[in-house]
Amino acid sequence: MPNPQLNAHGELTHLLTTEGLPRETIEHILDTAASFLEVSDRSVKKVPLLRGKSVFNLFFENSTRTRTTFEIAAKRLSADVINLDVARSSTAKGETLLDTVDNLVAMHADMFVVRHNASGAPYLIAEHLRRTGRSEVHVVNAGDGRHAHPTQGLLDMYTIRHYKRDFSQLRVAIVGDILHSRVARSDIHALKALGVPEIRAIGPQTLLPVAIEKMGVRIFHDLREGVRDCDVIIMLRLQNERMNGALLPSAREYFKCYGLTTEVLALAKPDAIVMHPGPMNRGVEIASDVADGAQSVILPQVTFGIAVRMAVMSILAGN
Amino acid sequence: MPNPQLNAHGELTHLLTTEGLPRETIEHILDTAASFLEVSDRSVKKVPLLRGKSVFNLFFENSTRTRTTFEIAAKRLSADVINLDVARSSTAKGETLLDTVDNLVAMHADMFVVRHNASGAPYLIAEHLRRTGRSEVHVVNAGDGRHAHPTQGLLDMYTIRHYKRDFSQLRVAIVGDILHSRVARSDIHALKALGVPEIRAIGPQTLLPVAIEKMGVRIFHDLREGVRDCDVIIMLRLQNERMNGALLPSAREYFKCYGLTTEVLALAKPDAIVMHPGPMNRGVEIASDVADGAQSVILPQVTFGIAVRMAVMSILAGN
Amino acid sequence: MPNPQLNAHGELTHLLTTEGLPRETIEHILDTAASFLEVSDRSVKKVPLLRGKSVFNLFFENSTRTRTTFEIAAKRLSADVINLDVARSSTAKGETLLDTVDNLVAMHADMFVVRHNASGAPYLIAEHLRRTGRSEVHVVNAGDGRHAHPTQGLLDMYTIRHYKRDFSQLRVAIVGDILHSRVARSDIHALKALGVPEIRAIGPQTLLPVAIEKMGVRIFHDLREGVRDCDVIIMLRLQNERMNGALLPSAREYFKCYGLTTEVLALAKPDAIVMHPGPMNRGVEIASDVADGAQSVILPQVTFGIAVRMAVMSILAGN
Numbered sequence: 011m012p013n014p015q016l017n018a019h020g021e022l023t024h025l026l027t028t029e030g031l032p033r034e035t036i037e038h039i040l041d042t043a044a045s046f047l048e049v050s051d052r053s054v055k056k057v058p059l060l061r062g063k064s065v066f067n068l069f070f071e072n073s074t075r076t077r078t079t080f081e082i083a084a085k086r087l088s089a090d091v092i093n094l095d096v097a098r099s100s101t102a103k104g105e106t107l108l109d110t111v112d113n114l115v116a117m118h119a120d121m122f123v124v125r126h127n128a129s130g131a132p133y134l135i136a137e138h139l140r141r142t143g144r145s146e147v148h149v150v151n152a153g154d155g156r157h158a159h160p161t162q163g164l165l166d167m168y169t170i171r172h173y174k175r176d177f178s179q180l181r182v183a184i185v186g187d188i189l190h191s192r193v194a195r196s197d198i199h200a201l202k203a204l205g206v207p208e209i210r211a212i213g214p215q216t217l218l219p220v221a222i223e224k225m226g227v228r229i230f231h232d233l234r235e236g237v238r239d240c241d242v243i244i245m246l247r248l249q250n251e252r253m254n255g256a257l258l259p260s261a262r263e264y265f266k267c268y269g270l271t272t273e274v275l276a277l278a279k280p281d282a283i284v285m286h287p288g289p290m291n292r293g294v295e296i297a298s299d300v301a302d303g304a305q306s307v308i309l310p311q312v313t314f315g316i317a318v319r320m321a322v323m324s325i326l327a328g329n
Numbered sequence: 330m331p332n333p334q335l336n337a338h339g340e341l342t343h344l345l346t347t348e349g350l351p352r353e354t355i356e357h358i359l360d361t362a363a364s365f366l367e368v369s370d371r372s373v374k375k376v377p378l379l380r381g382k383s384v385f386n387l388f389f390e391n392s393t394r395t396r397t398t399f400e401i402a403a404k405r406l407s408a409d410v411i412n413l414d415v416a417r418s419s420t421a422k423g424e425t426l427l428d429t430v431d432n433l434v435a436m437h438a439d440m441f442v443v444r445h446n447a448s449g450a451p452y453l454i455a456e457h458l459r460r461t462g463r464s465e466v467h468v469v470n471a472g473d474g475r476h477a478h479p480t481q482g483l484l485d486m487y488t489i490r491h492y493k494r495d496f497s498q499l500r501v502a503i504v505g506d507i508l509h510s511r512v513a514r515s516d517i518h519a520l521k522a523l524g525v526p527e528i529r530a531i532g533p534q535t536l537l538p539v540a541i542e543k544m545g546v547r548i549f550h551d552l553r554e555g556v557r558d559c560d561v562i563i564m565l566r567l568q569n570e571r572m573n574g575a576l577l578p579s580a581r582e583y584f585k586c587y588g589l590t591t592e593v594l595a596l597a598k599p600d601a602i603v604m605h606p607g608p609m610n611r612g613v614e615i616a617s618d619v620a621d622g623a624q625s626v627i628l629p630q631v632t633f634g635i636a637v638r639m640a641v642m643s644i645l646a647g648n
Numbered sequence: 649m650p651n652p653q654l655n656a657h658g659e660l661t662h663l664l665t666t667e668g669l670p671r672e673t674i675e676h677i678l679d680t681a682a683s684f685l686e687v688s689d690r691s692v693k694k695v696p697l698l699r700g701k702s703v704f705n706l707f708f709e710n711s712t713r714t715r716t717t718f719e720i721a722a723k724r725l726s727a728d729v730i731n732l733d734v735a736r737s738s739t740a741k742g743e744t745l746l747d748t749v750d751n752l753v754a755m756h757a758d759m760f761v762v763r764h765n766a767s768g769a770p771y772l773i774a775e776h777l778r779r780t781g782r783s784e785v786h787v788v789n790a791g792d793g794r795h796a797h798p799t800q801g802l803l804d805m806y807t808i809r810h811y812k813r814d815f816s817q818l819r820v821a822i823v824g825d826i827l828h829s830r831v832a833r834s835d836i837h838a839l840k841a842l843g844v845p846e847i848r849a850i851g852p853q854t855l856l857p858v859a860i861e862k863m864g865v866r867i868f869h870d871l872r873e874g875v876r877d878c879d880v881i882i883m884l885r886l887q888n889e890r891m892n893g894a895l896l897p898s899a900r901e902y903f904k905c906y907g908l909t910t911e912v913l914a915l916a917k918p919d920a921i922v923m924h925p926g927p928m929n930r931g932v933e934i935a936s937d938v939a940d941g942a943q944s945v946i947l948p949q950v951t952f953g954i955a956v957r958m959a960v961m962s963i964l965a966g967n
Binding site: 090095 | 369631635
Binding site: 380382409411413414415424425429433434435436 | 688689690691692693694712713716717719720723724926927928930947948949950951953954
């Protein structure tokens with residue numbers, strides 16, 4: 011089966027997942043993002059690359075933060091951005107997802123940024139566009155179920171490359187609720203593609219996927235042991251809804267075992283960086299002094315995220 | 330009484346209804362839309378006709394679909410579009426409709442796109458603007474109660490003209506819940522104005538207005554009989570709230586009697602086109618294979634709808 | 649302690665309150681607004697002063713009206729405006745206010761327009777920006793708790809200057825629920841700064857702050873007595889939630905005692921102007937014939953409000 015993200019010339023036509031994304035494609039995105047980083051720093055933060063294009067934010071699951079980053083990225087590329095509050099729209103009136111998509115395509119949509127609580131929804135849309143011959147319309151997955159969040163994965167790669175330059179010697183730890191995390195999955199696939207030799211998944215048994223070793227990661231249930239000598243520590247957000255459930259005793263208990271404190275961080279390499287996709291639960295998965303400390307690159311991640319999303323959108327629009 | 334939509338020179342100053350709209354005005358809108366159709370197909374889908382104008386989407390009734398079409402049309406004309414979530418705004422704080430309008434006019438609004446569940450609300454606004462001497466501010470009715478949805482009526486005319494060229498020989502069927510349909514009313518008035526000789530209203534007794542014959546349409550309670558030899562079949566959406574009420578036994582029952590299937594469609598002319606204002610209830614008023622079939626022009630309707638709305642807005646802004 | 653709104657050169661860097669704002673700063677804002685008034689009257693209502701700037705509407709308390717005025721002002725300055733529905737966003741996921749701000753700053757926000765039900769929230773943000781060295785990011789208070797609503801205060805000053813020219817001889821009455829009114833506080837501070845010799849606070853005991861005399865205003869519990877010989881009457885909105893509470897017997901009772909009628913207005917100077925921040929409760933704090941009468945300047949206030957907000961934003965962006 012061909013890669014549904016690439017066209018016949020091997021060019022990126024949708025961004026659905028970091029899984030199976032060629033290393034050169036990832037590097038092309040990161041290089042393009044580097045050139046956009048400077049745009050957001052200008053006094054006039056705009057380039058006309060997507061002028062007159064219609065970008066639809068199709069958020070079936072509410073996420074103001076992620077929607078905002080795509081909206082900013084698209085506006086800095088001069089696109090017309092239309093936010094669809096899909097929960098309140100025609101789908102609520104019983105229209106199917108693909109009918110909604112067909113309608114927006116008929117309005118000459120150029121790009122869909124899709125967030126959906128069902129894994130695979132952006133694929134469904136991309137496949138439908140392919141089947142109906144609309145190769146000029148592009149899909150960006152902004153998070154689908156527990157499956158993938160590729161722009162987050164790519165901005166994490168940008169961040170690591172920015173601070174560490176070379177991926178080939180790194181030891182990267184991902185800590186927390188990996189079971190429910192599309193970020194973790196997208197990170198692992200991208201880290202693999204870029205040649206990171208050691209990836210560690212750290213968390214309680216109940217929050218690790220059953221067969222995660224098959225993704226080529228080492229499992230740790232002890233945080234101290236897991237972060238030892240790491241170059242990069244990616245902390246995951248603990249969803250509030252997990253905290254009082256059957257999976258975990260309590261937020262306080264979680265912090266004691268898996269919260270990143272300065273004391274734990276000292277076990278990693280002295281120049282290790284700390285990452286987090288946000289929004290943070292301070293005092294749950296991360297201590298405030300670590301979040302705000304010298305090794306934290308959490309806010310640079312956000313800045314790089316805008317540049318990466320501009321890169322993805324402009325590359326898709328050009329292909 | 331003068332036509333409240335036309336100014337002293339007979340030019341369109343508001344679009345409130347297709348009722349009483351001169352044939353030349355309708356044709357002028359359709360001709361202008363034809364010129365805009367090409368804009369949405371360009372790589373840079375923008376013309377500067379409404380640059381610096383402030384268009385307010387004033388939706389007292391939620392409709393993401395319709396609001397989106399107007400938002401896209403206005404943005405492609407380079408207008409500044411402001412969406413007012415009126416349900417959550419000052420009117421909720423007890424402010425009157427006309428105080429809200431006066432306030433927005435004081436902010437130098439150029440155009441109001443109004444959706445309201447009360448028939449006549451856009452008239453009230455237009456009349457208020459006339460009385461207060463604000464002839465430079467324009468109103469577009471985006472659907473008021475059961476009364477009118479003129480841009481839908483006009484885009485339906487555009488669609489029919491596109492596929493059938495000449496209105497003077499046509500037999501047009503409108504099928505379904507005509508009683509509650511502003512689309513049906515707007516279509517009938519426009520079809521009359523354009524000289525369509527035979528218009529048929531098809532539906533159960535409970536869903537047809539009492540004195541609909543007076544609008545000059547033929548009534549059919551049997552779908553098969555009604556669509557026979559028709560050139561155009563306009564299917565109406567069956568509102569979900571009707572389905573389990575006193576008016577109808579059930580959705581399944583409705584589909585059996587009034588759902589458009591390939592078998593029923595075969596009774597119409599071989600080149601008959603099938604239209605629907607959307608969003609569709611597949612399997613209720615229309616079978617999926619008809620909706621997606623060769624005679625369906627449901628998606629072209631959407632495309633033409635953007636062009637027609639651009640035409641209406643640019644004509645109003647120019648008058 | 650230095651004024652948190654001014655930078656080291658005494659220039660406005662945030663607009664948080666009219667309290668302590670130098671007279672020259674206020675006059676500079678009003679003069680700049682005068683030059684913008686003309687922009688909103690043009691056919692192309694746009695100037696490129698904030699082109700490529702990202703303005704975030706950060707409304708923790710819902711206010712469609714106020715958000716709209718800032719959105720229009722920012723768009724007429726050609727800024728990119730991003731509306732954050734904060735009630736539904738990350739803060740709802742447990743993120744702190746300052747983490748939300750840090751994230752938006754990391755996205756290269758240029759300006760925050762902040763509405764919050766907690767007094768002081770915009771200060772907290774401004775202080776945080778100062779402490780983290782982000783002097784290029786500006787905060788506009790769009791209303792915080794009962795504390796301040798400085799752009800409303802400034803547009804009221806613009807209105808008074810427009811109709812009365814000279815502040816040095818004026819008698820200004822503020823009528824109604826002063827206890828809960830951030831507008832009243834912002835007006836009083838600005839009127840003082842501009843040298844108004846007599847400010848009157850009129851309302852029932854239960855709706856006047858305890859130590860309001862210390863602000864240098866005269867207290868009246870009788871409306872007729874209070875408006876006598878006034879040049880300016882500022883009516884305040886009576887919040888619906890006060891009407892059936894312990895503070896007031898009923899809306900009808902309130903109107904009898906504190907509603908502005910033509911009969912009461914006749915006691916003021918013949919050329920007195922009537923102001924109201926909107927949205928009005930007709931028949932509660934103001935009679936309809938007064939609201940729509942020759943002495944009402946309530947709609948011009950709205951028009952001036954756009955110009956004043958454009959002035960504030962462009963001054964901040966320039967400093």
